[in-house]
Amino acid sequence: DPRDHRSVAAVWKGVIEGTAHAGQVRVTASESYRALAAEAARSARLSKERTLKKGIERLQKAQAELLETVKELDKAKKQFSHLQRSSEVAKDKAADVEARLRKSDRRIFHTKASLQKLSAKFSARLAEHSRQLAGVQNEYSFALVSATAHLEHYQRVELPAAMQALDGDLYERLREHLSAASRTEVDTCRATRDWFQGVVEASARVCREQDLLLFLQEHPAFSLAPEQRFQLAGVEEVCLLPPADDGASLEKEARRWATRVARDHKNRAHSEEVLQRLEARRQQGPEAEAAAVERQMEEARENIRKAEVSRVKAEARLALLRAAGLDVDAWLAGAMVGTGEETPTGLDPGEFDEYEDSDEPDEDEEPGPAARTYPYTCRVIFGYQGCQADELSISQGEELEIIEDGDAEEWVKARNKAGQVGYVPEKYLLSLGCDSGAGLGPPGPSALHRQLSSIMAAELVLEPGAWLVRALYDYEGQSPEELSFPEGAIIRVLPRAAGEVDDGFWTGDFDGRIGVFPSLVVEELTGAREAAGQELPSPSPPPFSPPGLAPGASLVPSPAPETALGGCRQDGTGSGQSSPDLAATRLRPLRAPPPPPGRAPEPDPELH
Structure with missing residues (x-):
């Protein structure tokens, strides 16, 4: 068939026909070709098994993420449908009571006053449902555009990438082996030169793209699916309803997703930089570190992919907010400022943290303003x-x-x-x-651990060997060198000298004063006491x-x-x-962030 003259099967067919044409004279050459084919098949099978396991895991992970996104969409849809039905029921009951009031149809068990109370009750319930319906529909719209963007990204990027990963370097290997077999036949047998010269040219044209095109023509089931978009049930087009707080919640959503886009952009830039360094390290490093470097490179690629998926979903939400009339570009411009300057230049690939993306708040994370x-x-x-x-x-x-x-x-x-x-x-x-x-x-x-972790992560004033404690009771100093403080006061305990014995009194800094106090009236807030002998980084703002x-x-x-x-x-x-x-x-501060409080001076040795 002239259509598949570039396919692997056609090239291999040419090699077999050339070998048969040489006849019994080329028995030795045929054996060499058979051995070459066996080697190619064995290496291809081993490579295929290895790439198949990795590719299937990647595809399953992408499909699981898409399934979670669709589950979130279904949850939002059920909530919207339930509230919509409740609103309709309340509307029907309110209309029925109003009609009975107009017709003075009180029946046996109702008076005019009871009907008026029922009418007020149903009207209030209808107003409450209408107020809640706007917010629920907005959440439904956000989940809808996010799921649509995720599905489009899966069909356009992740599915072709998985297919390419499954193919691996199979076609490159086949191209090399077929070309080698054909060249050998041309050199060893001039009688069949013309035949195998054509096979050589066909072998050189073997490529994955052409073979994939022919494969998709013969198997339409593997072709890319047409574009699909989720639609709101019962609504003509995806749009945001104005909330009851004059757009403040939508402004907060715009700021939140603009920050997410900037964060994903920065995480992807960081991951790409780490990937480049790992690639250089793998090429120049010893063979013993190759496996560990390859695992780190795979983690970096996974972080890039997750950041890209998160960015696509966040941009879809911002597009919906932009269509609703919000100035999304201003939030994006503000969030993207400094993303290039914040890229660390001394990032250690061994300390690279895996990027995790989730639209749901983490249980151990500090709750947001909302x-x-x-x-x-x-x-x-x-x-x-x-x-x-x-x-x-x-x-x-x-x-x-x-x-x-x-x-x-x-x-x-x-x-x-x-x-x-x-x-x-x-x-x-x-x-x-x-x-x-x-x-x-x-x-x-x-919650307390999260607050203290935030304090320690900022490294406000803690020098090596210092830690924070909180007062359990009010304490009044018994001498000038003792500290006085109220219950709940946060005190910075200063590090002790090497070899000093703990006599039950600690030296601390509270409100700019340095003095000693009994350790029984406080509780430790940070774990720095046990790590007093370890080197800690210098404090930063x-x-x-x-x-x-x-x-x-x-x-x-x-x-x-x-x-x-x-x-x-x-x-x-x-x-x-x-x-x-x-x-x-509603002024907002427009100055540089406040610097951290300066360290207190070292305590006077005469006080101890």
């Missing part, structure tokens, strides 16, 4: 002096009431005991539990990113240079004044 219950109480770990009109000055040990999210990373809106309201850095606070009116108890051990202006907000006049520079300090001295019209203007 999942928190306001207000709740916090204690100030480090003092901060506000340098903008909408910031609140705080001092170490002070208790604050967190009343609202700051609409930006790592800033919250707080109120002190004097009633002053302003924005404070979230990493300078330690949560003491939820508000009593919310009906929730204090945070559990996992907390990773704050300054919030941006909310849409439509205006800036206040900038202060004079000496005021702007000298007014922002962290001495932890009392609470400052906040702007009285803060809630109306």
